[in-house]
Amino acid sequence: MEKTMNLTLRVWRQKNRLSVGQFETYQLSDVSEDSSFLEMLDILSEQLVADGHEPVAFDHDCREGICGMCSMTINGQPHGPENGTTACQLHMRHFHDGQTITIEPWRAKPFPVIKDLVVDRSPLDKIIQAGGFITARAGSAVDANAMPIAKQTADYAMDAAACIGCGACVAACPNASAMLFTSAKVAHMNSLPQGQPEKHRRTLAMVTTMDGEGFGGCTNIGECEASCPKNIPLDMIAHLNRDYALAQLKNFFEPVA
Amino acid sequence: MSSLCSFVQSTIGRKILMALTGLVLVLFVMGHMLGNLQIFLGAEVINAYAYKLHYVLPSSALWGIRIFLLVCIAIHIWAAVTLTLDNRKARPQGYQEKKTIQASYSSRTMRMSGIILLAFIVFHIAHFTARSVPGMQYEEAGVLTPMEVPLVKHGEAVMKNGHGVMTFNVNDMMIAGFQVWWVSAFYILATGLLCMHLTHGFSSMFQSVGLRNTLWRKRLDRVALVYGWVVFLGFAIIPLATLAGVLKSDPTGGLATESAAIIETHSK
Numbered sequence: 001m002e003k004t005m006n007l008t009l010r011v012w013r014q015k016n017r018l019s020v021g022q023f024e025t026y027q028l029s030d031v032s033e034d035s036s037f038l039e040m041l042d043i044l045s046e047q048l049v050a051d052g053h054e055p056v057a058f059d060h061d062c063r064e065g066i067c068g069m070c071s072m073t074i075n076g077q078p079h080g081p082e083n084g085t086t087a088c089q090l091h092m093r094h095f096h097d098g099q100t101i102t103i104e105p106w107r108a109k110p111f112p113v114i115k116d117l118v119v120d121r122s123p124l125d126k127i128i129q130a131g132g133f134i135t136a137r138a139g140s141a142v143d144a145n146a147m148p149i150a151k152q153t154a155d156y157a158m159d160a161a162a163c164i165g166c167g168a169c170v171a172a173c174p175n176a177s178a179m180l181f182t183s184a185k186v187a188h189m190n191s192l193p194q195g196q197p198e199k200h201r202r203t204l205a206m207v208t209t210m211d212g213e214g215f216g217g218c219t220n221i222g223e224c225e226a227s228c229p230k231n232i233p234l235d236m237i238a239h240l241n242r243d244y245a246l247a248q249l250k251n252f253f254e255p256v257a
Numbered sequence: 258m259s260s261l262c263s264f265v266q267s268t269i270g271r272k273i274l275m276a277l278t279g280l281v282l283v284l285f286v287m288g289h290m291l292g293n294l295q296i297f298l299g300a301e302v303i304n305a306y307a308y309k310l311h312y313v314l315p316s317s318a319l320w321g322i323r324i325f326l327l328v329c330i331a332i333h334i335w336a337a338v339t340l341t342l343d344n345r346k347a348r349p350q351g352y353q354e355k356k357t358i359q360a361s362y363s364s365r366t367m368r369m370s371g372i373i374l375l376a377f378i379v380f381h382i383a384h385f386t387a388r389s390v391p392g393m394q395y396e397e398a399g400v401l402t403p404m405e406v407p408l409v410k411h412g413e414a415v416m417k418n419g420h421g422v423m424t425f426n427v428n429d430m431m432i433a434g435f436q437v438w439w440v441s442a443f444y445i446l447a448t449g450l451l452c453m454h455l456t457h458g459f460s461s462m463f464q465s466v467g468l469r470n471t472l473w474r475k476r477l478d479r480v481a482l483v484y485g486w487v488v489f490l491g492f493a494i495i496p497l498a499t500l501a502g503v504l505k506s507d508p509t510g511g512l513a514t515e516s517a518a519i520i521e522t523h524s525k
């Protein structure tokens with residue numbers, strides 16, 4: 001038989017960017033352990049609407065762990081207690097009957113709350129815009145094998161490219177640093193031959209944008225890696241640091257931008 | 258903006274400065290520890306070592322090293338303070354509930370260990386370098402007896418122009434310092450915090466300059482743990498051995514017994 005649970009939910013409610021938010025406590029009964037965390041929130045919203053209240057606003061899209069839209073801190077952990085899992089892929093069987101669950105938005109100065117659990121993550125887009133591109137020949141598509149790339153390099157770039165840009169690293173970091181995100185983007189493009197022409201310029205531009213958006217710095221403690229739903233390793237940040245040092249050195253003798 | 262300017266303003270640039278100055282301090286600390294441990298080889302060895310540092314080494318070199326170290330500490334602290342302020346600003350509103358998933362205690366308390374280390378460094382310089390802590394002014398008459406002892410080499414007093422060369426009684430200064438229980442306690446506490454600072458810092462500095470990958474992270478973390486404990490034990494053993502009575506003051510400066518007897522009768 002399907003197991004169900006009764007839950008106490010403490011959810012951050014905030015009307016808009018300017019209003020002061022607060023926690024509201026809701027009781028939700030008979031939640032199936034097979035439902036996903038977001039489905040559980042859908043059920044809560046239906047209950048709220050039926051009672052004449054506003055539903056809880058939260059970001060979501062694919063609900064299959066690939067788009068990076070879902071974003072909430074569940075019991076003090078971005079995306080909840082499961083390792084390598086987005087909130088949409090988290091199932092209620094990881095919780096138990098009678099549990100109190102606290103749900104908060106990402107907290108960071110560059111990520112202002114728009115409504116309830118929805119935050120504005122456009123600063124991550126700005127970091128991408130600053131350097132997340134390559135110079136490519138326009139015209140017909142190049143043959144896929146025209147440029148040989150070592151398997152190791154391809155795998156490494158693929159691991160970096162697994163980042164879905166959800167912002168959990170920022171949310172988990174005590175300094176609200178976006179270093180894991182930025183490093184994944186930089187490592188992805190800087191390690192491939194197609195990314196070489198803009199390598200130094202990209203590194204400098206993305207780091208400058210990252211700092212300019214008001215994210216904090218890295219203290220190498222690794223909470224980002226631990227809460228990343230795609231398990232992007234902390235070592236990507238070492239890669240970013242190395243590329244940044246090299247880019248600054250190059251730029252000192254021969255301006256790259 | 259000039260590139261140098263953008264480097265020191267960036268979060269990564271300041272972290273690199275922190276790592277480079279941290280490396281200087283890490284190396285200094287190991288040298289300092291090995292130097293201190295010579296106290297276990299006898300009063301004459303530690304006194305001769307101090308004599309070498311102060312009088313054989315040109316004083317310009319001594320001051321050069323001192324200033325270099327102080328500048329490194331200043332840069333290290335400047336980076337620590339400005340980065341911490343920036344990091345605080347990046348999260349004006351905290352979480353109601355926040356779990357630490359895996360970060361080590363040492364890594365989360367670098368500012369705490371750092372600030373207490375700074376207080377310790379100030380005290381330590383006042384205590385043994387400037388020798389100006391009230392009640393422990395080792396260069397004032399009567400505080401340390403004898404203040405000067407013969408410089409000893411190969412078990413014999415070093416002579417110059419027919420006179421014995423005298424040197425500051427560093428051995429007894431250290432013993433006298435550590436016989437005060439709270440001084441010893443503070444030194445042991447501070448070196449314990451240094452151990453914590455380094456179990457994170459030693460590996461972290463490689464990350465900051467980009468010289469770490471998945472394999473080397475594991476290795477460096479282990480080396481950091483060992484380095485931290487070696488530094489702790491190497492420093493803390495001196496106050497501990499003093500309190501336990503293993504290390505003793507030696508008014509002869511470590512001269513062999515017969516000649517020591519001569520000096521003792523002479524000074525009476």
Ligand code: HEM
Pocket residue numbers: 218219220272273275276279280282283286330333334337364367368370371372374375378454455457458459461462463465466
């Ligand atoms: C004088 C007072 C000191 C203060 C205020 C201080 C503070 C700090 C802080 C805040 C960090 C950064 C931690 C992080 O980002 O996670 C740090 C890193 C570090 N500290 Fe210190 N520290 C001090 C003294 C020392 C000493 C005496 C040593 C060495 C013997 C040392 C070695 C290091 C190393 C190796 C790092 C790692 C650098 C990096 O993460 O890149 N520090 N320190």
Ligand code: FES
Pocket residue numbers: 059060061062063064065066067068069070086087088089
């Ligand atoms: S909704 Fe797409 S990753 Fe969760």
